[in-house]
Amino acid sequence: MASVEQAQAALNAVQDAGSGRSLIELGWIQQTRLVDDRALFRLALPGFAQSQRDRIAAEAKAALLALEGINDVQIELEQPSGGAPIGAAGHGAGGQGQLPERQAIPGVRQVIAVSSGKGGVGKSTVAVNLACALAASGLKVGLLDADIYGPNAPTMLGVADRTPEVSGEGAQQLMTPIETCGIAMVSMGLLIQENQPVIWRGPMLNGIIRQFLYQVAWGERDVLIVDLPPGTGDAQLTIAQAVPMAGAIIVTTPQLVSLADARRGLAMFLQMGVDVLGVVENMSVFIPPDAPDKRYALFGSGGGSRLAEEAGVPLLAELPLEMPVREGGDAGRPVVLSHPESISARGFLALARQLSAAHLVPA
Protein backbone atom coordinates (compact mmCIF):
# COMPACT_ATOMS: atom_id res chain seq x y z
CA MET A 1 0.00 0.00 0.00
CA ALA A 2 1.46 3.39 -1.03
CA SER A 3 2.17 6.10 1.56
CA VAL A 4 1.21 9.78 1.41
CA GLU A 5 4.88 10.59 0.75
CA GLN A 6 4.88 8.25 -2.25
CA ALA A 7 1.66 9.84 -3.52
CA GLN A 8 3.22 13.28 -3.22
CA ALA A 9 6.36 12.12 -4.99
CA ALA A 10 4.22 10.75 -7.83
CA LEU A 11 2.32 14.04 -8.09
CA ASN A 12 5.58 15.97 -7.94
CA ALA A 13 6.52 14.38 -11.27
CA VAL A 14 3.49 15.95 -13.00
CA GLN A 15 4.57 19.18 -14.65
CA ASP A 16 2.95 22.30 -16.00
CA ALA A 17 3.55 22.16 -19.77
CA GLY A 18 4.23 25.91 -20.00
CA SER A 19 6.84 26.44 -17.27
CA GLY A 20 8.07 22.85 -16.92
CA ARG A 21 7.63 23.19 -13.12
CA SER A 22 6.05 20.62 -10.86
CA LEU A 23 2.40 21.17 -9.94
CA ILE A 24 3.27 20.67 -6.27
CA GLU A 25 6.07 23.23 -6.48
CA LEU A 26 3.62 25.67 -8.10
CA GLY A 27 1.17 25.12 -5.25
CA TRP A 28 -1.53 23.84 -7.59
CA ILE A 29 -1.84 20.46 -5.84
CA GLN A 30 -2.62 20.59 -2.12
CA GLN A 31 -3.82 18.42 0.76
CA THR A 32 -2.91 15.02 -0.61
CA ARG A 33 -4.47 12.28 1.54
CA LEU A 34 -5.08 8.55 1.37
CA VAL A 35 -8.26 6.86 2.59
CA ASP A 36 -8.21 3.07 2.18
CA ASP A 37 -7.52 2.51 -1.54
CA ARG A 38 -8.53 6.07 -2.46
CA ALA A 39 -6.21 9.05 -3.02
CA LEU A 40 -7.64 12.53 -2.58
CA PHE A 41 -6.13 15.92 -3.35
CA ARG A 42 -7.15 19.47 -3.98
CA LEU A 43 -6.40 20.96 -7.42
CA ALA A 44 -6.11 24.76 -7.41
CA LEU A 45 -5.36 25.79 -10.99
CA PRO A 46 -5.18 29.33 -12.32
CA GLY A 47 -7.67 30.19 -15.06
CA PHE A 48 -6.67 27.61 -17.62
CA ALA A 49 -8.74 26.59 -20.62
CA GLN A 50 -10.94 23.55 -19.94
CA SER A 51 -8.81 21.26 -22.12
CA GLN A 52 -5.68 22.21 -20.15
CA ARG A 53 -7.40 21.64 -16.79
CA ASP A 54 -8.63 18.26 -17.97
CA ARG A 55 -5.15 17.28 -19.15
CA ILE A 56 -3.53 18.23 -15.83
CA ALA A 57 -6.21 16.44 -13.80
CA ALA A 58 -5.88 13.32 -15.98
CA GLU A 59 -2.07 13.25 -15.63
CA ALA A 60 -2.24 13.67 -11.86
CA LYS A 61 -4.85 10.94 -11.64
CA ALA A 62 -2.81 8.56 -13.77
CA ALA A 63 0.29 9.20 -11.64
CA LEU A 64 -1.62 8.16 -8.51
CA LEU A 65 -3.37 5.15 -10.04
CA ALA A 66 0.07 3.79 -11.01
CA LEU A 67 0.90 3.43 -7.29
CA GLU A 68 0.43 0.13 -5.53
CA GLY A 69 -2.87 -0.16 -3.68
CA ILE A 70 -4.50 2.99 -5.15
CA ASN A 71 -7.66 2.08 -7.03
CA ASP A 72 -9.55 5.35 -7.00
CA VAL A 73 -8.64 9.04 -7.15
CA GLN A 74 -10.84 11.89 -6.01
CA ILE A 75 -10.03 15.47 -7.01
CA GLU A 76 -11.47 18.53 -5.29
CA LEU A 77 -11.42 21.53 -7.59
CA GLU A 78 -10.45 24.70 -5.81
CA GLN A 79 -10.20 28.32 -6.80
CA PRO A 80 -6.57 29.51 -6.40
CA SER A 81 -6.06 32.00 -3.59
CA GLY A 82 -6.41 35.52 -4.93
CA GLY A 83 -6.76 34.32 -8.52
CA ALA A 84 -9.65 34.50 -10.94
CA PRO A 85 -12.41 31.92 -10.40
CA ILE A 86 -11.78 28.75 -12.38
CA GLY A 87 -13.83 28.75 -15.55
CA ALA A 88 -14.81 32.43 -15.28
CA ALA A 89 -13.25 35.01 -17.59
CA GLY A 90 -10.41 32.60 -17.16
CA HIS A 91 -7.27 34.61 -16.86
CA GLY A 92 -4.53 34.81 -14.33
CA ALA A 93 -1.21 33.19 -13.71
CA GLY A 94 -0.97 31.05 -10.59
CA GLY A 95 -0.53 32.94 -7.37
CA GLN A 96 -0.12 36.38 -8.98
CA GLY A 97 -3.22 37.79 -7.34
CA GLN A 98 -6.36 39.27 -8.81
CA LEU A 99 -5.99 40.51 -12.38
CA PRO A 100 -8.21 43.24 -13.77
CA GLU A 101 -11.35 42.12 -15.60
CA ARG A 102 -10.92 41.75 -19.33
CA GLN A 103 -12.52 44.63 -21.16
CA ALA A 104 -14.26 44.18 -24.50
CA ILE A 105 -13.68 46.71 -27.29
CA PRO A 106 -16.93 48.58 -27.94
CA GLY A 107 -18.40 47.54 -31.31
CA VAL A 108 -15.96 44.63 -31.79
CA ARG A 109 -17.77 41.29 -31.61
CA GLN A 110 -14.83 38.88 -31.66
CA VAL A 111 -11.06 39.03 -31.38
CA ILE A 112 -8.79 36.40 -32.91
CA ALA A 113 -5.03 36.52 -32.30
CA VAL A 114 -2.55 35.16 -34.82
CA SER A 115 0.60 34.01 -33.10
CA SER A 116 3.79 32.07 -33.72
CA GLY A 117 6.55 30.70 -31.54
CA LYS A 118 9.30 32.03 -33.76
CA GLY A 119 9.74 34.75 -36.36
CA GLY A 120 9.68 34.36 -40.11
CA VAL A 121 7.17 31.50 -40.27
CA GLY A 122 4.59 33.67 -42.05
CA LYS A 123 2.45 34.84 -39.14
CA SER A 124 1.89 38.35 -40.60
CA THR A 125 1.22 36.85 -44.02
CA VAL A 126 -1.45 34.62 -42.46
CA ALA A 127 -2.94 37.48 -40.39
CA VAL A 128 -3.18 39.85 -43.36
CA ASN A 129 -4.54 37.29 -45.81
CA LEU A 130 -6.98 35.90 -43.26
CA ALA A 131 -8.27 39.44 -42.58
CA CYS A 132 -8.69 40.08 -46.33
CA ALA A 133 -10.35 36.70 -46.88
CA LEU A 134 -12.82 37.32 -44.03
CA ALA A 135 -13.59 40.78 -45.45
CA ALA A 136 -14.10 39.25 -48.91
CA SER A 137 -16.75 36.98 -47.36
CA GLY A 138 -18.73 40.05 -46.31
CA LEU A 139 -17.63 40.41 -42.69
CA LYS A 140 -16.58 43.73 -41.16
CA VAL A 141 -12.94 43.14 -40.28
CA GLY A 142 -10.28 45.02 -38.32
CA LEU A 143 -6.57 44.22 -38.22
CA LEU A 144 -4.41 45.24 -35.29
CA ASP A 145 -0.73 44.82 -36.06
CA ALA A 146 0.61 44.29 -32.54
CA ASP A 147 4.09 43.45 -33.81
CA ILE A 148 5.40 46.72 -32.40
CA TYR A 149 9.09 46.02 -33.04
CA GLY A 150 8.75 44.62 -36.56
CA PRO A 151 5.48 45.87 -38.05
CA ASN A 152 5.03 44.34 -41.52
CA ALA A 153 1.29 44.64 -42.10
CA PRO A 154 1.40 48.19 -43.58
CA THR A 155 3.83 47.06 -46.32
CA MET A 156 1.84 43.89 -46.96
CA LEU A 157 -1.32 45.98 -47.35
CA GLY A 158 0.31 48.75 -49.39
CA VAL A 159 -0.32 51.52 -46.83
CA ALA A 160 3.17 52.06 -45.39
CA ASP A 161 3.13 55.71 -46.53
CA ARG A 162 -0.16 56.57 -44.83
CA THR A 163 -0.63 58.11 -41.39
CA PRO A 164 -3.79 57.61 -39.35
CA GLU A 165 -5.62 60.69 -38.12
CA VAL A 166 -5.61 61.26 -34.38
CA SER A 167 -8.12 63.48 -32.62
CA GLY A 168 -8.42 64.53 -28.96
CA GLU A 169 -5.79 64.73 -26.24
CA GLY A 170 -4.30 62.30 -23.69
CA ALA A 171 -6.73 59.62 -22.53
CA GLN A 172 -9.38 61.04 -24.88
CA GLN A 173 -7.16 60.54 -27.94
CA LEU A 174 -8.81 58.53 -30.69
CA MET A 175 -7.07 57.18 -33.77
CA THR A 176 -8.92 56.55 -37.02
CA PRO A 177 -7.81 53.24 -38.55
CA ILE A 178 -6.59 53.14 -42.15
CA GLU A 179 -9.09 51.55 -44.55
CA THR A 180 -7.53 49.27 -47.13
CA CYS A 181 -8.43 46.05 -48.98
CA GLY A 182 -11.83 46.16 -47.28
CA ILE A 183 -10.40 46.14 -43.76
CA ALA A 184 -9.64 48.76 -41.09
CA MET A 185 -6.11 48.53 -39.71
CA VAL A 186 -3.67 50.13 -37.31
CA SER A 187 0.01 49.42 -36.88
CA MET A 188 3.05 50.92 -35.23
CA GLY A 189 4.46 51.00 -38.74
CA LEU A 190 2.02 53.79 -39.55
CA LEU A 191 3.25 55.93 -36.65
CA ILE A 192 7.03 55.71 -37.00
CA GLN A 193 9.39 56.65 -39.83
CA GLU A 194 10.58 53.75 -41.93
CA ASN A 195 13.94 52.38 -40.66
CA GLN A 196 13.42 54.08 -37.30
CA PRO A 197 14.13 51.54 -34.52
CA VAL A 198 11.50 51.03 -31.83
CA ILE A 199 13.27 50.69 -28.48
CA TRP A 200 10.68 50.42 -25.74
CA ARG A 201 10.43 48.80 -22.40
CA GLY A 202 7.55 46.56 -21.31
CA PRO A 203 5.29 49.17 -19.68
CA MET A 204 5.50 51.48 -22.72
CA LEU A 205 4.75 48.58 -25.02
CA ASN A 206 1.72 47.64 -22.91
CA GLY A 207 0.54 51.24 -23.14
CA ILE A 208 0.66 51.40 -26.93
CA ILE A 209 -1.07 48.02 -27.27
CA ARG A 210 -3.86 49.14 -24.95
CA GLN A 211 -4.18 52.33 -27.02
CA PHE A 212 -4.44 50.22 -30.16
CA LEU A 213 -7.19 48.21 -28.51
CA TYR A 214 -9.24 50.91 -26.81
CA GLN A 215 -8.30 54.28 -28.37
CA VAL A 216 -8.94 53.41 -32.00
CA ALA A 217 -12.27 54.20 -33.62
CA TRP A 218 -12.79 50.58 -34.68
CA GLY A 219 -16.50 51.10 -35.27
CA GLU A 220 -18.68 48.03 -35.77
CA ARG A 221 -16.46 44.99 -36.47
CA ASP A 222 -17.51 41.36 -36.72
CA VAL A 223 -13.93 40.41 -35.95
CA LEU A 224 -10.62 42.00 -35.05
CA ILE A 225 -7.57 40.02 -36.16
CA VAL A 226 -4.52 40.71 -33.97
CA ASP A 227 -1.12 40.03 -35.52
CA LEU A 228 1.08 39.33 -32.49
CA PRO A 229 4.87 39.51 -32.42
CA PRO A 230 6.62 36.12 -32.40
CA GLY A 231 7.29 34.41 -29.08
CA THR A 232 5.73 34.70 -25.65
CA GLY A 233 6.54 38.20 -24.48
CA ASP A 234 4.85 41.31 -23.10
CA ALA A 235 2.61 41.93 -26.12
CA GLN A 236 1.03 38.47 -25.88
CA LEU A 237 0.51 38.84 -22.14
CA THR A 238 -1.00 42.31 -22.49
CA ILE A 239 -3.47 41.25 -25.15
CA ALA A 240 -4.38 37.99 -23.45
CA GLN A 241 -5.04 39.76 -20.15
CA ALA A 242 -6.73 42.86 -21.57
CA VAL A 243 -9.38 41.71 -23.98
CA PRO A 244 -11.77 38.73 -24.20
CA MET A 245 -10.88 36.66 -27.24
CA ALA A 246 -12.54 34.00 -29.37
CA GLY A 247 -9.06 32.46 -29.27
CA ALA A 248 -5.65 32.28 -30.86
CA ILE A 249 -4.34 30.64 -34.01
CA ILE A 250 -0.81 29.25 -33.91
CA VAL A 251 1.20 29.51 -37.14
CA THR A 252 4.12 27.15 -37.62
CA THR A 253 6.20 25.66 -40.39
CA PRO A 254 6.57 21.86 -40.51
CA GLN A 255 10.13 22.20 -39.19
CA LEU A 256 11.00 20.66 -35.81
CA VAL A 257 12.77 23.77 -34.49
CA SER A 258 9.73 25.88 -35.33
CA LEU A 259 7.51 23.33 -33.58
CA ALA A 260 9.33 23.51 -30.25
CA ASP A 261 8.74 27.28 -30.16
CA ALA A 262 5.15 26.89 -31.31
CA ARG A 263 4.52 24.46 -28.43
CA ARG A 264 5.67 27.08 -25.92
CA GLY A 265 3.39 29.68 -27.51
CA LEU A 266 0.46 27.32 -27.45
CA ALA A 267 1.04 26.43 -23.79
CA MET A 268 1.19 30.12 -22.90
CA PHE A 269 -2.26 30.79 -24.33
CA LEU A 270 -3.76 27.83 -22.54
CA GLN A 271 -2.16 28.98 -19.31
CA MET A 272 -3.69 32.41 -19.78
CA GLY A 273 -7.10 30.83 -20.24
CA VAL A 274 -7.22 31.70 -23.96
CA ASP A 275 -8.61 29.00 -26.23
CA VAL A 276 -6.40 27.85 -29.08
CA LEU A 277 -8.62 27.67 -32.17
CA GLY A 278 -6.15 25.60 -34.12
CA VAL A 279 -2.84 25.35 -35.92
CA VAL A 280 -1.99 26.73 -39.35
CA GLU A 281 0.97 25.08 -41.03
CA ASN A 282 2.60 27.51 -43.44
CA MET A 283 5.22 26.67 -46.07
CA SER A 284 4.04 23.04 -45.95
CA VAL A 285 5.36 22.34 -49.45
CA PHE A 286 7.12 24.47 -52.04
CA ILE A 287 5.33 24.74 -55.37
CA PRO A 288 7.83 25.87 -58.03
CA PRO A 289 6.44 28.51 -60.42
CA ASP A 290 7.83 26.68 -63.48
CA ALA A 291 6.50 23.26 -62.39
CA PRO A 292 3.20 23.88 -60.60
CA ASP A 293 2.43 20.15 -60.39
CA LYS A 294 5.56 19.46 -58.33
CA ARG A 295 5.74 19.62 -54.51
CA TYR A 296 8.90 19.86 -52.41
CA ALA A 297 8.80 19.45 -48.63
CA LEU A 298 11.57 22.01 -48.01
CA PHE A 299 10.96 22.21 -44.26
CA GLY A 300 10.01 18.57 -43.64
CA SER A 301 6.45 17.46 -43.20
CA GLY A 302 3.76 16.65 -40.68
CA GLY A 303 4.83 19.20 -38.03
CA GLY A 304 1.58 21.14 -38.01
CA SER A 305 -0.57 18.06 -37.65
CA ARG A 306 1.69 16.73 -34.88
CA LEU A 307 1.38 19.98 -32.91
CA ALA A 308 -2.39 20.10 -33.41
CA GLU A 309 -2.78 16.48 -32.35
CA GLU A 310 -0.65 16.94 -29.24
CA ALA A 311 -2.72 19.93 -28.16
CA GLY A 312 -6.05 18.38 -29.14
CA VAL A 313 -6.89 21.29 -31.47
CA PRO A 314 -7.71 21.22 -35.20
CA LEU A 315 -5.16 21.62 -37.97
CA LEU A 316 -6.92 24.49 -39.73
CA ALA A 317 -4.82 24.79 -42.90
CA GLU A 318 -1.69 23.62 -44.67
CA LEU A 319 -0.52 26.46 -46.88
CA PRO A 320 2.13 26.03 -49.57
CA LEU A 321 5.23 28.14 -50.14
CA GLU A 322 4.42 29.92 -53.38
CA MET A 323 5.93 32.88 -55.22
CA PRO A 324 2.69 34.89 -55.45
CA VAL A 325 2.40 34.93 -51.62
CA ARG A 326 5.78 36.62 -51.22
CA GLU A 327 5.24 38.86 -54.25
CA GLY A 328 1.81 39.92 -53.00
CA GLY A 329 3.26 40.71 -49.57
CA ASP A 330 6.05 42.83 -51.02
CA ALA A 331 3.76 44.60 -53.48
CA GLY A 332 1.14 45.49 -50.87
CA ARG A 333 -1.56 43.35 -52.43
CA PRO A 334 -2.20 40.16 -50.45
CA VAL A 335 -2.36 36.95 -52.48
CA VAL A 336 -6.08 36.43 -51.73
CA LEU A 337 -6.72 39.60 -53.75
CA SER A 338 -3.87 39.48 -56.29
CA HIS A 339 -4.10 35.75 -57.17
CA PRO A 340 -7.43 34.50 -55.80
CA GLU A 341 -7.15 31.31 -57.87
CA SER A 342 -3.74 30.30 -56.46
CA ILE A 343 -3.56 27.32 -54.10
CA SER A 344 -2.47 29.58 -51.24
CA ALA A 345 -5.33 32.04 -51.77
CA ARG A 346 -7.82 29.18 -51.84
CA GLY A 347 -6.24 27.90 -48.63
CA PHE A 348 -6.67 31.29 -46.94
CA LEU A 349 -10.28 31.56 -48.13
CA ALA A 350 -11.02 28.07 -46.80
CA LEU A 351 -9.39 28.99 -43.47
CA ALA A 352 -11.60 32.09 -43.28
CA ARG A 353 -14.71 30.02 -44.02
CA GLN A 354 -13.83 27.52 -41.32
CA LEU A 355 -13.22 30.18 -38.68
CA SER A 356 -16.34 32.07 -39.70
CA ALA A 357 -18.51 29.01 -39.44
CA ALA A 358 -17.10 28.02 -36.06
CA HIS A 359 -16.58 31.36 -34.31
CA LEU A 360 -18.04 34.35 -36.16
CA VAL A 361 -21.59 35.45 -36.72
CA PRO A 362 -22.12 38.59 -38.82
CA ALA A 363 -24.19 41.37 -37.21
Ligand SMILES: Nc1ncnc2c1ncn2[C@@H]1O[C@H](COP(=O)(O)OP(=O)(O)OP(=O)(O)O)[C@@H](O)[C@H]1O
Ligand atom coordinates in the same frame (compact mmCIF):
# COMPACT_ATOMS: atom_id res chain seq x y z
N1 LIG B 1 3.33 30.65 -47.92
C1 LIG B 1 4.27 31.51 -48.31
N2 LIG B 1 4.77 31.49 -49.57
C2 LIG B 1 5.74 32.36 -49.95
N3 LIG B 1 6.29 33.28 -49.15
C3 LIG B 1 5.82 33.36 -47.89
C4 LIG B 1 4.79 32.48 -47.41
N4 LIG B 1 4.56 32.83 -46.11
C5 LIG B 1 5.36 33.85 -45.82
N5 LIG B 1 6.13 34.17 -46.88
C6 LIG B 1 7.16 35.21 -46.95
O1 LIG B 1 8.08 34.97 -45.89
C7 LIG B 1 8.50 36.20 -45.31
C8 LIG B 1 8.18 36.18 -43.82
O2 LIG B 1 6.77 36.17 -43.67
P1 LIG B 1 6.05 36.99 -42.52
O3 LIG B 1 6.62 38.38 -42.41
O4 LIG B 1 4.60 36.82 -42.72
O5 LIG B 1 6.54 36.15 -41.28
P2 LIG B 1 6.34 36.42 -39.73
O6 LIG B 1 6.23 35.11 -39.08
O7 LIG B 1 5.26 37.40 -39.49
O8 LIG B 1 7.72 37.09 -39.39
P3 LIG B 1 8.09 38.05 -38.17
O9 LIG B 1 7.32 37.58 -37.01
O10 LIG B 1 9.55 37.85 -38.03
O11 LIG B 1 7.68 39.42 -38.59
C9 LIG B 1 7.79 37.30 -46.08
O12 LIG B 1 8.63 37.79 -47.07
C10 LIG B 1 6.58 36.59 -46.70
O13 LIG B 1 6.17 37.20 -47.91
